[in-house]
Amino acid sequence: IAKKSGEKTLSAAKSPVDIHELGDELMNHPSKSLIVSGTNDVSIQVLVNGINFLLANLGGTLEFERSSLIKGGCDHSFSNLIKEMNEGKVDALIMHNVNPAYDYAEADKFVSGLKKTGLTVSLSSKNDETAKLANYVCPDNHYLESWNDAEPYNNLYSITQPTIHNIFDTRQAQESLMAWVGIEGDFRDFIKKHWEDNLFGKQSEYLLFTDFWNNSVQKGVFEVAAEVTECPVFDFEYFDREGTKFTKVKAGGDIELVLYESIAIGPGIMANNPWLQELPDPMSKAVWDNYVAVSPRFAKDKGWEQEDMVKVNGSIELPILIQPGQPYGTVSIALGYGRTDCGKVGDGIGKNVFSLGEIAPTGLRNNYNLSVTIEKTGETYPLATTQTHHDMKGREIVKETTIAEYAMNNSAGNENHKILMDKDDTMYPDYEFPGAHWGLAIDFNQCTGCNACVVGCQAENNIAVIGKEEVKNRRIMHWLRIDRYFSTETDEINSPVVSENPDVFHQPVMCQHCDNAPCENVCPVAATPHTKEGLNAMAYNRCIGTRYCMNNCPYRVRRFNWYRYLDNDKFDYNFNDEISKMVLNPDVVVRERGVVEKCSFCVQRIQEVKLVAKDENRAIHDGEIKPACVQACPTKALTFGDTNMKSSEVNKKFDDARAYGLLEELHTVPSVQYLTKVKNKEAAHKDHGHGHGHDHNHS
Numbered sequence: 001i002a003k004k005s006g007e008k009t010l011s012a013a014k015s016p017v018d019i020h021e022l023g024d025e026l027m028n029h030p031s032k033s034l035i036v037s038g039t040n041d042v043s044i045q046v047l048v049n050g051i052n053f054l055l056a057n058l059g060g061t062l063e064f065e066r067s068s069l070i071k072g073g074c075d076h077s078f079s080n081l082i083k084e085m086n087e088g089k090v091d092a093l094i095m096h097n098v099n100p101a102y103d104y105a106e107a108d109k110f111v112s113g114l115k116k117t118g119l120t121v122s123l124s125s126k127n128d129e130t131a132k133l134a135n136y137v138c139p140d141n142h143y144l145e146s147w148n149d150a151e152p153y154n155n156l157y158s159i160t161q162p163t164i165h166n167i168f169d170t171r172q173a174q175e176s177l178m179a180w181v182g183i184e185g186d187f188r189d190f191i192k193k194h195w196e197d198n199l200f201g202k203q204s205e206y207l208l209f210t211d212f213w214n215n216s217v218q219k220g221v222f223e224v225a226a227e228v229t230e231c232p233v234f235d236f237e238y239f240d241r242e243g244t245k246f247t248k249v250k251a252g253g254d255i256e257l258v259l260y261e262s263i264a265i266g267p268g269i270m271a272n273n274p275w276l277q278e279l280p281d282p283m284s285k286a287v288w289d290n291y292v293a294v295s296p297r298f299a300k301d302k303g304w305e306q307e308d309m310v311k312v313n314g315s316i317e318l319p320i321l322i323q324p325g326q327p328y329g330t331v332s333i334a335l336g337y338g339r340t341d342c343g344k345v346g347d348g349i350g351k352n353v354f355s356l357g358e359i360a361p362t363g364l365r366n367n368y369n370l371s372v373t374i375e376k377t378g379e380t381y382p383l384a385t386t387q388t389h390h391d392m393k394g395r396e397i398v399k400e401t402t403i404a405e406y407a408m409n410n411s412a413g414n415e416n417h418k419i420l421m422d423k424d425d426t427m428y429p430d431y432e433f434p435g436a437h438w439g440l441a442i443d444f445n446q447c448t449g450c451n452a453c454v455v456g457c458q459a460e461n462n463i464a465v466i467g468k469e470e471v472k473n474r475r476i477m478h479w480l481r482i483d484r485y486f487s488t489e490t491d492e493i494n495s496p497v498v499s500e501n502p503d504v505f506h507q508p509v510m511c512q513h514c515d516n517a518p519c520e521n522v523c524p525v526a527a528t529p530h531t532k533e534g535l536n537a538m539a540y541n542r543c544i545g546t547r548y549c550m551n552n553c554p555y556r557v558r559r560f561n562w563y564r565y566l567d568n569d570k571f572d573y574n575f576n577d578e579i580s581k582m583v584l585n586p587d588v589v590v591r592e593r594g595v596v597e598k599c600s601f602c603v604q605r606i607q608e609v610k611l612v613a614k615d616e617n618r619a620i621h622d623g624e625i626k627p628a629c630v631q632a633c634p635t636k637a638l639t640f641g642d643t644n645m646k647s648s649e650v651n652k653k654f655d656d657a658r659a660y661g662l663l664e665e666l667h668t669v670p671s672v673q674y675l676t677k678v679k680n681k682e683a684a685h686k687d688h689g690h691g692h693g694h695d696h697n698h699s
């Protein structure tokens with residue numbers, strides 16, 4: 001890119017893949033791309049800035065007015081602090097919201113420094129690995145018991161207010177600090193004063209501060225118009241001056257290691273949250289463990305198989321997980337596991353691998369470019385995954401096309417839909433939906449497979465956490481799952497061979513609320529009827545647990561309560577004590593042992609909006625009803641509404657030439673439609689639409 005732009009170039013090692021075409025594509029689309037570095041390496045970050053500058057992305061896709069302040073921190077200061085602690089130069093240390101005794105690569109140095117520090121105080125809501133070592137622990141409120149404010153982006157302010165009175169005898173950390181420095185009042189007063197002194201003057205809408213404050217508290221956010229900042233110019237002399245100090249792979253082993261934060265539990269902060277421990281990883285679909293992810297070819301060359309136990313750097317034992325897409329010669333391991341003091345759910349789950357990271361001489365944390373040795377121990381370790389197959393078994397489950405094909409034909413990739421819809425051979429009578437007919441559209445172009453909808457659904461609908469053993473028994477209770485498929489490069493249908501560098505497809509699958517529902521007519525006690533609004537309903541009190549409906553559902557979306565998960569010591573997660581049970585939604589019944597359950601399109605939310613609209617003597621507005629998955633989705637990939645309403649958003653999606661029903665050749669007439677993925681690449685993988693599938697055999 002630099003050469004073609006006539007700018008200074010850097011000599012670089014030859015890339016293992018040809019990136020010329022990619023470079024040309026980027027240059028042909030100025031201001032429309034974004035290069036990200038994903039590392040802590042300053043040289044790489046500067047290089048990435050230079051590329052973005054040359055691609056005219058600064059001020060285009062990269063905004064300076066609204067920079068993110070979400071992850072701030074200073075590795076350098078922290079490593080200096082540890083040095084000073086070990087030199088006995090620190091008289092007192094107050095810690096809040098940190099856990100370096102667990103999550104710092106050189107935790108041993110922190111712990112030894114702590115012993116040489118005069119006074120150590122932890123303001124913590126948990127007696128975690130670090131709090132345990134402090135002289136004093138001042139129990140902090142939970143954030144839902146606290147007042148607070150934040151500035152997640154420049155000039156965007158928010159306020160949080162308590163939703164519940166303190167459950168335990170705790171005091172908010174900020175109020176402890178205020179008391180110690182002699183500031184009177186509570187933290188709410190403190191924030192209020194700050195907003196009056198610093199933010200009130202930045203707006204002109206309210207004359208009185210009280211009005212401004214009340215409105216901000218009610219809305220939760222206050223936004224100041226972003227100041228127009230001049231775009232910086234890249235300093236092309238930087239590398240001449242500073243040299244290229246790219247981090248080299250640390251010597252020591254023959255395998256490159258990348259440490260990453262899992263999407264669910266992050267750096268371990270959420271390790272005690274059972275919903276998140278049981279949330280399948282978007283790529284591996286594994287739950288309740290961390291593991292060494294390795295590419296199929298590399299595993300074969302090394303003689304490793306799925307679930308083989310290996311020793312990393314001669315000390316940390318973890319199982320192997322074969323992961324298509326992991327580059328050859330590298331492995332990756334999730335951080336955040338192996339907690340010892342986080343609580344009954346997370347303690348002892350997986351292994352702590354923070355010590356495999358490195359603190360560079362500059363003080364920067366380094367979780368990439370690491371090298372390790374890995375040896376097989378001869379043991380095996382069972383992993384629980386929710387999807388073991390990668391292919392679609394020759395069915396058109398996920399459909400895709402390319403942007404070029406789509407430009408010529410807006411039903412490209414979805415041609416079969418019309419052919420199937422034109423055939424209307426059915427033995428079912430036509431259903432009439434005189435009022436609303438609820439439907440859900442899922443746009444593959446927008447779904448990133450992030451899983452937020454899965455957790456949203458679980459929280460809203462009191463879905464039980466069942467633990468690793470039961471997941472292994474294929475009994476996971478999620479009403480909504482994200483199926484993941486990899487592309488292959490073979491023409492062979494049902495080929496188990498996945499590409500070395502596959503495309504990945506994520507497909508949210510929940511009850512499809514079929515108008516010709518195969519589950520409904522096999523129930524011997526009519527426990528799953530069709531409503532007048534097209535919902536496939538469940539009457540739990542009628543269900544006698546024959547599971548005929550589960551057998552007859554082609555989408556595998558019905559779940560059976562093999563146990564009573566409530567008040568059961570075998571499932572000591574969030575259904576077994578009075579405090580944890582506070583997460584239960586009072587609008588949704590907790591199901592008993594022996595009944596089948598499934599997605600209801602959040603019927604309780606539909607009902608609530610209907611009652612409000614009736615009370616206000618008006619019709620329901622389009623978009624007013626949001627099932628939990630729709631509300632949780634950060635990319636707006638899901639659209640819910642009344643398909644009988646001509647102008648509704650969901651209807652527009654259903655009418656899109658990309659829309660199709662899952663396994664619609666079965667003529668189930670689903671109320672969920674998927675929108676074909678349009679890929680921004682020259683050609684789709686030639687096989688896609690062949691060999692994909694999932695294994696959700698909930699027996």
Ligand code: SF4
Nearest residue numbers: 447448450451453633
């Ligand atoms: S929340 Fe949205 S983007 Fe994330 S997996 Fe669900 S549908 Fe896809």
